[in-house]
Amino acid sequence: MKKLNLTIFVFFLMTISCKGQSTKIDTFSGEVKINNQIVFDEDSKQATKNVFGQPVNITTEYWEMSDKTATNYIYTNGAKFQFTSDTLERFVLTSSNYYVQMGSFKLQVGNNISSIQNTFPKSYDYRESGTTSIALGAGDYHFLLIKYDSNNVITRIESRHF
Amino acid sequence: MYIRLYAFLSICAVFLIVGNCDNPTSQPEKEELLDFTYFTESQYKAARTWKGNSALQSAVNVPPYGCYVSVYQDGETKPWKFWSIALNYPKRIVKKAEGAKVKVKIRINDVSGERLIRMANCIIPRAPKAKKMLKKLMTKGARNVREDLGQNNSGKSSDNNDDPVINSCIIVQGGYKCPDGYCFVSEEMCYSREGGYSLPEIIVYGDDGGGSDDSGGGTGGDDDGGYDPPDGGPDPGGGGPCIDCDPGGDGSDSECDPNAIDPPAGCEDVGGASPPDPCEGNVVENPEIAPSGGWNEWGGQFGYTRNSGNTFHDGTDIKADINSNLYAMHGGTVTDIRDSFDPGEYKPDSYGNYVRIKSTLSGDTVYLRYNHLNTVGVEVGDTVIAGDIIGRSGNTGNAQEMNGIPVIPHVHIRARKVENGQEKRVDPENYMATKFNNDGSVNVSESNCN
Numbered sequence: 001m002k003k004l005n006l007t008i009f010v011f012f013l014m015t016i017s018c019k020g021q022s023t024k025i026d027t028f029s030g031e032v033k034i035n036n037q038i039v040f041d042e043d044s045k046q047a048t049k050n051v052f053g054q055p056v057n058i059t060t061e062y063w064e065m066s067d068k069t070a071t072n073y074i075y076t077n078g079a080k081f082q083f084t085s086d087t088l089e090r091f092v093l094t095s096s097n098y099y100v101q102m103g104s105f106k107l108q109v110g111n112n113i114s115s116i117q118n119t120f121p122k123s124y125d126y127r128e129s130g131t132t133s134i135a136l137g138a139g140d141y142h143f144l145l146i147k148y149d150s151n152n153v154i155t156r157i158e159s160r161h162f
Numbered sequence: 163m164y165i166r167l168y169a170f171l172s173i174c175a176v177f178l179i180v181g182n183c184d185n186p187t188s189q190p191e192k193e194e195l196l197d198f199t200y201f202t203e204s205q206y207k208a209a210r211t212w213k214g215n216s217a218l219q220s221a222v223n224v225p226p227y228g229c230y231v232s233v234y235q236d237g238e239t240k241p242w243k244f245w246s247i248a249l250n251y252p253k254r255i256v257k258k259a260e261g262a263k264v265k266v267k268i269r270i271n272d273v274s275g276e277r278l279i280r281m282a283n284c285i286i287p288r289a290p291k292a293k294k295m296l297k298k299l300m301t302k303g304a305r306n307v308r309e310d311l312g313q314n315n316s317g318k319s320s321d322n323n324d325d326p327v328i329n330s331c332i333i334v335q336g337g338y339k340c341p342d343g344y345c346f347v348s349e350e351m352c353y354s355r356e357g358g359y360s361l362p363e364i365i366v367y368g369d370d371g372g373g374s375d376d377s378g379g380g381t382g383g384d385d386d387g388g389y390d391p392p393d394g395g396p397d398p399g400g401g402g403p404c405i406d407c408d409p410g411g412d413g414s415d416s417e418c419d420p421n422a423i424d425p426p427a428g429c430e431d432v433g434g435a436s437p438p439d440p441c442e443g444n445v446v447e448n449p450e451i452a453p454s455g456g457w458n459e460w461g462g463q464f465g466y467t468r469n470s471g472n473t474f475h476d477g478t479d480i481k482a483d484i485n486s487n488l489y490a491m492h493g494g495t496v497t498d499i500r501d502s503f504d505p506g507e508y509k510p511d512s513y514g515n516y517v518r519i520k521s522t523l524s525g526d527t528v529y530l531r532y533n534h535l536n537t538v539g540v541e542v543g544d545t546v547i548a549g550d551i552i553g554r555s556g557n558t559g560n561a562q563e564m565n566g567i568p569v570i571p572h573v574h575i576r577a578r579k580v581e582n583g584q585e586k587r588v589d590p591e592n593y594m595a596t597k598f599n600n601d602g603s604v605n606v607s608e609s610n611c612n
Contacts, residue, residue: 063511065476065560070511082510090510141454141461141469160510162454162468162560162569 026120027135028102032144034081034091036101040159041142043086048073055081078109092158100144100157102134107157113148440489441611442548443595445480445532445573446555451602452479452572462572462602464589477533477576478590482555484571485536491575491593492530493547494521496540503558505536513574514558519546523593527580530593534561534574 032040037051049055055073061082063070068084075081078095081088093100099108105119113132117124123132123146130149136142136159147156440447454461454468454475461468462479482488485505498518507514513533517540521528536556546552555573563569577590591597595611596604 064513065511067476068511137469141473160560 024126025123025133025135027137028120028144029137030103032136033101034079034088034093035098038081038088040088040091041137042088044081044088045071045073045083045086048081048083048088052079090159090161092156094156098157107144107146107154109154109157111154113146113152113154115154116146440549441595443491443593444611445488445491445575445594446482446486449594449596450481450604451598452481452570453602454479462570463598463600464591476587477574478594479570479572479574482571482573484556485554487551488532488535488553488555488573490519490546490548490550490552491595492519492521492523492528493545493550494519494530496520496542496544496546496552497529498531499538499540499542501538505556505558506562507558508562509559512559513576514561515553515556517552519552521593528588528593529578529580529585530590531576531578532573533576534559534572 034040034048035051038044038048052073052075056076057072057074059072059074061070061072062068063084066084070082070084070089073079073081073083077097078093079098080092082090093109096108096110099106101107102119105116107116113127114124116132116134120134123134126132127148131145131147133146134144136144141161143160143162145156145158145160146154148154440449451462461475464475464478466473467475496517497520498516500513500516503509503515513531515535515538516531516533517535517538518529518531521530532552534556535553536558537554539551539553540546555571557563557569557571561569561572561574563571575590575594577588577593578585579588580586595609597608597610599605
């Protein structure tokens with residue numbers, strides 16, 4: 001009987017364990033900041049202006065799936081930030097003027113993709129066709145998409161959500 | 163000299179009448195085309211004496227897409243049967259079928275059951291040619307043709323309700339099953355004792371959904387005579403456009419159309435076997451929830467199912483391999499489409515290409531929208547019935563799988579119910595035959611499609 005209980009318990013643990021490991025990429029659950037100042041997925045609209053100055057372009061676009069109108073802050077030196085209300089919902093970084101701070105890890109355009117290897121080994125191993133990604137938060141909604149060139153230099157970091 | 167010319171013209175005329183759709187080597191075909199051992203005399207008579215039918219006539223007179231099939235009784239020179247196969251499918255879909263030589267199976271489903279008659283080839287003429295040829299047929303005194311269209315030579319309807327045959331159907335279908343879809347043609351024609359005639363709806367699968375529009379339009383559909391296939395009888399079947407029947411090849415569709423006699427490499431000849439049909443209320447056969455993020459079991463369902471319950475998901479994601487056929491869950495009218503995205507084109511927070519269909523369900527007006535399509539197969543104003551192919555699934559808009567972001571290919575179904583003149587978002591699952599548990603698994607006991 002004890003053996004049976006143990007077997008059931010081990011099986012239960014395996015089930016839970018496997019459920020959490022089914023993704024092929026790493027998940028980062030902490031705070032994500034741009035240049036260690038602008039908090040992603042938070043009210044950061046004003047802070048963005050304070051830190052990066054007045055955007056070169058401010059546009060709006062309708063997001064039909066969310067049924068929201070997004071405001072785009074476009075900085076021609078390599079960044080685009082998209083807000084719904086004041087929340088930073090999405091960003092695209094294409095120059096080394098900007099970076100993503102994830103805990104103690106700094107993800108930056110211009111770095112080698114191998115820079116993520118130690119912190120995000122699964123995402124590093126899952127590189128393909130010049131891209132890889134890191135899940136954010138619960139891992140079913142926000143993602144970081146990282147693109148790198150043939151020299152393995154990161155060229156673009158963007159967030160995506162579903 | 164004149165005799166020779168006359169003889170030559172006569173031969174040409176006969177060839178025009180009988181040879182257009184059948185295999186060009188029509189004489190040997192005649193004997194094969196119809197094996198009358200499968201018919202009773204009364205069945206034969208019944209088929210020859212349809213009531214006049216204006217719906218049929220008008221349809222046959224305007225066959226923008228279609229072909230003509232002549233069937234001969236063994237030993238006779240006049241066609242026993244002549245009909246137009248009209249392509250009742252959005253013109254952008256059937257455009258590529260023009261000129262195709264379609265491999266078909268002709269089967270008879272009579273009171274004793276379904277029986278295979280034979281394989282045949284049918285050339286789908288280009289629309290102008292079709293019209294021209296029909297005009298010739300109708301003006302050259304081809305009496306037998308006029309009779310078979312429902313009128314005798316005097317223009318009066320023939321009428322014979324004394325035949326004992328209740329009904330019989332002819333199924334014309336055949337094609338290939340390929341890894342990514344079907345190359346298939348399907349048609350059903352039925353006769354009833356009451357004179358009702360069910361105009362065939364033929365669907366040719368095998369194009370890539372591209373092609374430009376022209377002025378043509380589909381004809382077909384049921385007429386007032388309305389006929390339902392007998393229980394257990396053949397269904398014209400579903401199926402859908404074949405996407406790439408050249409696995410490992412150059413990706414072109416050139417090898418994937420139903421006009422080819424032999425199946426393309428990697429494809430299987432399914433003969434007359436219909437492609438699978440989903441249950442009414444389902445967008446695909448055996449639907450499954452597509453978890454969001456690839457591993458969250460419940461994020462594909464309607465409601466606050468994402469982002470740890472903080473984000474509302476306005477719809478139900480049903481797994482659908484890229485470029486697979488999507489079927490109308492319910493009948494209705496296409497009220498809106500978007501077809502501006504290239505297959506796989508990404509746009510944040512966008513539904514990509516979609517089809518929106520207005521249905522009346524249990525007295526309610528409901529709009530069901532099918533999103534992230536790669537190919538839209540209908541047009542605004544089209545009337546669809548449940549099970550009609552409305553397009554092909556895809557990853558347009560915010561549904562693109564990028565490396566490591568495990569977006570499971572799916573169709574996002576969104577539902578709106580009209581209440582007090584307002585559209586209210588509702589759970590699409592309310593209108594699905596298959597029901598799901600909260601963890602995304604199929605709720606077998608609640609499902610109407612098991």
